[in-house]
Amino acid sequence: MTTAVREVSVFGDGIAYFNEAADLLQLDAGMRQILTHPSRQIIFSIPFQRDTGEFEVFTGYRVQYNFARGPAKGGIRYHPGVTLDEVTALAFWMTWKCAVVDLPFGGGKGGVTCDPSTLSNNELERITRRYAAELVEVVGPDKDVPAPDVNTTPQVMAWFMDTYSMHTRQNCPGVVTGKPLEIGGSRGRVEATGRGVTICALDEMAQMGIAPESASVVIQGFGNVGMYAAKLFAERGCTVRGISDVTGAYYNKDGINIVEAMEHVGKHHNLAGFQGGDKISNAELLVSECDVLVPAALEKVLTAENASKVKAKLIVEGANGPTTPEAAKTFSDRGIVVIPDIMANAGGVTVSYFEWVQDRMGYFWKEAEVNERLEDVLLTNIHEVRRIKVQYNTTLRTAAYMLAIDRVVKALTLRGIYA
Numbered sequence: 265m266t267t268a269v270r271e272v273s274v275f276g277d278g279i280a281y282f283n284e285a286a287d288l289l290q291l292d293a294g295m296r297q298i299l300t301h302p303s304r305q306i307i308f309s310i311p312f313q314r315d316t317g318e319f320e321v322f323t324g325y326r327v328q329y330n331f332a333r334g335p336a337k338g339g340i341r342y343h344p345g346v347t348l349d350e351v352t353a354l355a356f357w358m359t360w361k362c363a364v365v366d367l368p369f370g371g372g373k374g375g376v377t378c379d380p381s382t383l384s385n386n387e388l389e390r391i392t393r394r395y396a397a398e399l400v401e402v403v404g405p406d407k408d409v410p411a412p413d414v415n416t417t418p419q420v421m422a423w424f425m426d427t428y429s430m431h432t433r434q435n436c437p438g439v440v441t442g443k444p445l446e447i448g449g450s451r452g453r454v455e456a457t458g459r460g461v462t463i464c465a466l467d468e469m470a471q472m473g474i475a476p477e478s479a480s481v482v483i484q485g486f487g488n489v490g491m492y493a494a495k496l497f498a499e500r501g502c503t504v505r506g507i508s509d510v511t512g513a514y515y516n517k518d519g520i521n522i523v524e525a526m527e528h529v530g531k532h533h534n535l536a537g538f539q540g541g542d543k544i545s546n547a548e549l550l551v552s553e554c555d556v557l558v559p560a561a562l563e564k565v566l567t568a569e570n571a572s573k574v575k576a577k578l579i580v581e582g583a584n585g586p587t588t589p590e591a592a593k594t595f596s597d598r599g600i601v602v603i604p605d606i607m608a609n610a611g612g613v614t615v616s617y618f619e620w621v622q623d624r625m626g627y628f629w630k631e632a633e634v635n636e637r638l639e640d641v642l643l644t645n646i647h648e649v650r651r652i653k654v655q656y657n658t659t660l661r662t663a664a665y666m667l668a669i670d671r672v673v674k675a676l677t678l679r680g681i682y683a
């Protein structure tokens with residue numbers, strides 16, 4: 265049921281988008297009820313010992329939103345802002361993301377409410393192992409397959425995989441994706457989300473008549489998604505004018521040197537002190553002059569307050585849920601094209617799928633093969649989304665939800681409701 269409380273939450277944003285597509289699909293009330301409820305929400309305590317010897321307790325979550333098309337799939341987030349509402353929204357979006365690119369997965373997401381910047385490597389390992397141990401019975405290659413998300417790395421996935429493997433007395437690489445290459449990771453996985461963002465963006469830019477060589481791009485967030493998107497945009501000849509992270513935003517009209525920015529982050533862990541652009545605020549960056557804007561950090565950054573000031577012609581959602589429904593309405597009224605999160609950032613989970621397949625075969629592909637298959641999956645499905653957008657005279661977001669919901673409903677209807 266959609267409630268007033270949900271409407272102001274992150275999950276509420278997701279429900280609002282879902283309802284628009286469900287209306288156009290003329291989805292019946294029963295199916296709407298089923299699809300707006302998570303299958304399973306798990307909350308647990310993670311007691312752990314600080315390096316100083318003191319004990320502390322964090323809260324862990326795993327939401328398995330939907331299993332109609334396959335095992336639950338989705339990342340694990342370590343962040344102070346993690347709540348049940350947020351994890352549920354992210355698991356909800358994973359359901360549609362996997363469906364819109366036609367992967368044989370349902371949707372899931374996990375998280376721990378913590379601030380990893382205050383944790384040592386050993387503390388991070390203890391928290392991760394306890395998190396994994398709490399979930400041993402409900403995850404697995406055919407049950408639920410976690411992956412990296414905000415602040416979780418291939419190393420964190422390695423600890424998760426090892427803990428699960430120890431508990432189940434087997435070597436089980438397919439329980440988690442985004443692992444290091446040496447223990448069953450896939451070539452191309454680290455760059456995959458950023459690569460997917462640029463594949464979707466360049467395809468839409470071609471539709472809009474924006475040549476890459478004359479295009480200016482601004483990217484909010486310089487983590488795993490924003491960083492590789494910036495690098496690939498620059499390699500395709502675009503001018504990346506602005507980048508940002510928690511330390512602030514850096515703007516250079518003539519283009520930021522992305523390789524230098526990446527080296528800076530490699531050395532200093534963030535962009536603080538980066539000299540390759542003028543320092544501005546994150547809020548200024550979002551409304552700065554550019555053709556393409558890529559929010560690639562957290563939810564709700566494009567809102568009723570700033571949407572009317574955004575200057576980009578195209579917004580590509582590298583983050584999950586960066587645009588509120590109010591902002592989305594403003595963009596649509598202003599003719600600003602938005603490639604929605606469930607399509608724009610699906611490159612990551614697509615290569616996660618390839619990793620899962622390779623783990624099950626025990627046979628690993630060359631990077632060129634991964635990248636070629638990724639491009640094929642994304643372009644095939646974005647073209648289908650565009651066809652639906654034209655047919656229903658709607659936005660790319662609503663069209664993407666329509667395609668995804670239709671696929672999930674078909675699977676659910678064939679399987680039937682076990683009541």
Ligand code: GLU
Pocket residue numbers: 337338339340361409410411412413414441442584609610612613614616
């Ligand atoms: N956390 C990523 C996302 O939001 C990747 C999920 C995955 O690979 O399972 O799409």
